[in-house]
Amino acid sequence: MTARNLLSARPYLIDITLLRERITNWEEYPFCLPVVRHLNTLTFHPDVTFLIGENGTGKSTLLEAIASALGFNPEGGTKNSLFSTRDTHSNLFEFLKASRSYKAPRDGFFLRAESFYNVASYIDDVAYENSYGGKSLHAQSHGESFLALLSHKFRGNGLYLLDEPEAALSPSRQLSALALIHRLVKNESQFIIATHSPILMAYPGARIFSFSEEGIYETQYEDTDHYRVFRDFFDRRQEMLRVLFSDDDG
Numbered sequence: 001m002t003a004r005n006l007l008s009a010r011p012y013l014i015d016i017t018l019l020r021e022r023i024t025n026w027e028e029y030p031f032c033l034p035v036v037r038h039l040n041t042l043t044f045h046p047d048v049t050f051l052i053g054e055n056g057t058g059k060s061t062l063l064e065a066i067a068s069a070l071g072f073n074p075e076g077g078t079k080n081s082l083f084s085t086r087d088t089h090s091n092l093f094e095f096l097k098a099s100r101s102y103k104a105p106r107d108g109f110f111l112r113a114e115s116f117y118n119v120a121s122y123i124d125d126v127a128y129e130n131s132y133g134g135k136s137l138h139a140q141s142h143g144e145s146f147l148a149l150l151s152h153k154f155r156g157n158g159l160y161l162l163d164e165p166e167a168a169l170s171p172s173r174q175l176s177a178l179a180l181i182h183r184l185v186k187n188e189s190q191f192i193i194a195t196h197s198p199i200l201m202a203y204p205g206a207r208i209f210s211f212s213e214e215g216i217y218e219t220q221y222e223d224t225d226h227y228r229v230f231r232d233f234f235d236r237r238q239e240m241l242r243v244l245f246s247d248d249d250g
Contacts, residue, residue: 009103010046010190012159016066017041017097030065030090033058038215044192045207047185051194052201052224053211059194060163061090062211064112066192067161068093072110079108105190107158111149111165147173150180156187166197174199198226 018039023031030036035058051059068074074089146168154160166174174197181191181203195201201208202221210219221227233240 008046008188009101009105010188011044012101012103012105012190013044013066013070013192014099014101015041015043016069017099019095019097022095030058030061030092033061034213035059035062035211035216036092038211042209042216044190045205046190048181048191048193048203048206050201050203050206050208051192051211052196052208052226057211057213059211060112061092063161063163063192063194064089065092065096066098067110069096069098070108070159070161072108072161074110076110076112078110105157105159107155107189108160109149109154109158110161110163111146112163147176147180150177150184154180154184154189156184156189158184158189160184160189160191162191162193162195164194164196166195166200171199178203196226198224198230201226 018036018041020040026032026037033056035053039062051063053059064074068089071079073079074093146165165177169177178200181200185191193200201224206221208219208221208224210217210224
């Protein structure tokens with residue numbers, strides 16, 4: 001073990017546990033979601049953890065609850081982002097217990113694609129020139145503004161929660177984001193990312209949790225549906241298209 005590992009405070013967030021004994025009605029939202037029904041304790045990787053699964057399994061709802069339990073604005077931003085446009089977040093965070101490192105991160109951010117416009121507006125109002133090289137996030141494309149966030153706002157020694165960041169990024173920009181994430185990991189940062197992107201989830205050594213109706217499973221990259229679907233499509237594109245379009249042939 002190196003001196004760096006001995007001194008590392010990561011993982012800043014060790015795990016989260018669902019306080020199942022406090023839940024009185026499993027038919028109510030969000031307790032009816034598959035991720036909540038199957039959740040006991042989720043242990044995070046010191047570097048990068050991915051939460052994956054089909055739409056509706058609850059991965060974004062869980063990430064939002066983790067962010068809220070840690071003190072982040074549920075709409076996104078830092079712990080100092082004091083704004084609210086609409087109160088739509090669930091009360092799941094009240095039923096989570098977070099185990100943390102002996103040392104708190106010096107930086108942190110919760111990014112959710114669906115409310116990034118509101119976060120960017122708040123940042124512009126506060127003083128964007130101090131964090132983004134003097135260029136408003138609204139003066140950039142969605143993808144450019146997200147990369148500006150990674151490049152200029154994320155300072156390292158941080159805990160960063162990202163909800164479907166690929167929504168803003170082309171494949172090449174996803175590769176750029178992957179490089180920036182790696183740079184921040186080397187600077188003592190931890191990431192927890194809900195994603196559908198097989199590019200992002202290829203991060204070496206990452207822990208991948210797959211959510212489904214049947215349960216929560218830790219899986220390997222090559223065993224994810226995301227990797228398999230893309231691989232099969234690229235390898236057998238014409239065959240798969242024929243099957244997909246077969247109903248249109250009469």
